[in-house]
Amino acid sequence: MSWNVRGLGRADKRRRVRQVMQDRNVDVLLLQETKKSSTEEMFVRSFWPWERMEFMAVDSEASAGGLLSIWNPEVFQLLDCCCHRNFLLILGIALSSFECVFINVYGPNDVSKRALLWDTIINIRTSFQKPWCMGGDYNEIRNIEDRRGCVRRDRGMLEFNNFIDQLELVEVPMLGSRFTWCNSMEGERWSKIDRFLLDAIWLEKFRFQMWGLPRLVSEHCPLLLMEDKRNWGPRPFRFLNAWTLYPGFLSAAKRAWSEHQVQGWACYRVQRRLGGMKVELKKWNIEVFGLVEEQLKKAEEELHAYDLLAESRELASIEIESRREAKHLVWKLRKRKDWLWFQKSKLNWAQHGDRNMRYFHICASKRQRRNMVDSVVVNGVSIEDPELVRLEVVRHLSKAFAEEWPSRPMMFGNFASIGNVYRGEVLEPEFTMEEVWEVVKGV
Structure with a gap:
């Protein structure tokens, strides 16, 4: 203090x-x-x-x-x-x-x-x-x-x-x-x-x-x-671009999507399948992708061992190939780790020109502290307990998005279709320069 x-x-x-x-x-x-x-x-x-x-x-x-x-x-x-x-x-x-x-x-x-x-x-x-x-x-x-x-x-x-x-x-x-x-x-x-x-x-x-x-x-x-050691509960799901660098990600995502088959109207099926896919990807992230730190450490130790060996004697052809593979693996894992923190920091990599992972880690941590809702004020009283904060947020949003109508309005009748593809294209063309100037001159 x-x-x-x-x-x-x-x-x-x-x-x-x-x-x-x-x-x-x-x-x-x-x-x-x-x-x-x-x-x-x-x-x-x-x-x-x-x-x-x-x-x-x-x-x-x-x-x-x-x-x-x-x-x-x-x-x-x-x-x-x-x-x-x-x-x-x-x-x-x-x-x-x-x-x-x-x-x-x-x-x-x-x-x-x-x-x-x-x-x-x-x-x-x-x-x-x-x-x-x-x-x-x-x-x-x-x-x-x-x-x-x-x-x-x-x-x-x-x-x-x-x-x-x-x-x-x-x-x-x-x-x-x-x-x-x-x-x-x-x-x-x-x-x-x-x-x-x-x-x-x-x-x-x-x-x-x-x-x-x-x-x-x-x-x-x-x-x-x-x-801050308070328990704020599970974190919301977030797709990480770094996942796409992992060789088995696409097959894991397709498998998670196809395994969850549900019946119902279209939006309901999409919602339920996305929910199931989220659970599978979070599990995959922990069990497979989350081992990046451990894999990187192991690969770096292997590469260092080959370097020490090369200092004492000439490497055999199979050892040279293994050293090359270890070096490539270290590069891939470091890139995957950097991408992960870069996305969390939400900074323009090219603009800042800093590829140091620690820099992005600091930016992500600062952004998390800045955006985190630590407390809410209700009727002049500050509430800091995580459970009470969650209840007040839910109560506020429920009230803000509640509808007072006894029933939602609905439209009935026969509606004409746009028809063929040509009519649809006529309704969605880009403005030409002549049309823009026509409007500007008429203002």
């Missing part, structure tokens, strides 16, 4: 922070603007709800600034650190095996000082090359939609976006709120200046969601970054 608390001097404020930590089961906390010139353990324990705790702090200058990073040592083990007046970096091992970096950031109010801070952080990237998770109050927006009722500064936006691009970080979309800061006392000013920026590797390992929680103790809302 990242939170600009705007000072922690009052006991009632610390109690509220403690309650939020406990309710949300927070393991790593990044606080900005603590406004503490010195930070003792007893003070930190007054709002950290768990027994196990480690922390690092950057003291404020008078009553300005101050950073505090707290973590559960059972979740994160510290290895190294680096601090500055405006950021606090900790490097360690998360969840026993994932080596990573957490950075707590507080951007200066002055645009020139912020630019210097961005340069400083970029310069230390080479010293801390593990995956970054950077959260905090950057005091800057990324586009004009991130601000309402406030002065716009194009220079600061440009420098901030360049900073993110140079670090190759990805912003996690925020759910629950549009803005992170509000000062309603001064003309309803709103801004999105708090955010989490992650290295793409984080997005590959975890299914993160970020929530903007209610503003309870300051003008800034706390940002909760958490892995």
Whole structure:
């Protein structure tokens, strides 16, 4: 969690922070603007709800600034650190095996000082090359939609976006709120200046969601970054173009279609056969096509074994042929895997010119998080439980598409047929240039 608390001097404020930590089961906390010139353990324990705790702090200058990073040592083990007046970096091992970096950031109010801070952080990237998770109050927006009722500064936006691009970080979309800061006392000013920026590797390992929680103790809302482990049920069926690259796909599809014979009117038969075919293709995808990763790994190991053998001696003709076949198989499996992620990302491959599968994996993951319906608001109440969300969606769509007519209107009578093929072609010709100009001149 990242939170600009705007000072922690009052006991009632610390109690509220403690309650939020406990309710949300927070393991790593990044606080900005603590406004503490010195930070003792007893003070930190007054709002950290768990027994196990480690922390690092950057003291404020008078009553300005101050950073505090707290973590559960059972979740994160510290290895190294680096601090500055405006950021606090900790490097360690998360969840026993994932080596990573957490950075707590507080951007200066002055645009020139912020630019210097961005340069400083970029310069230390080479010293801390593990995956970054950077959260905090950057005091800057990324586009004009991130601000309402406030002065716009194009220079600061440009420098901030360049900073993110140079670090190759990805912003996690925020759910629950549009803005992170509000000062309603001064003309309803709103801004999105708090955010989490992650290295793409984080997005590959975890299914993160970020929530903007209610503003309870300051003008800034706390940002909760958490892995969504809720069960949303089975995923909808989707045809994947990569299936067509598999040699046995067409025969499997034809067999699935022909095996489901039903009686009834035409649309009903098509609907039932498509349903049966969907079940068979999903089963085929898991049992046959879904083994691409395993097959690719096996083929790569085989190719590597032949390469090692070729380094020590000349290969026999049969070994050369086997090596050629293994190399071709690796190429086919990699292409199939790339096609799969490319379709999921829905990007133009030729336009972007990037054939790296990891790139498309990241884009697909981002698109999935952006399109996912995590909650619904009904009569002003936010509903997050998957079962209740499904019920409300069904109720809404049932009401939206319900018909109030007691019976649908029907047409009766004798209807004339178009007749021969020539008459049908006369009704469907393309417009000629002369006809188009005739209409344009008559307007």
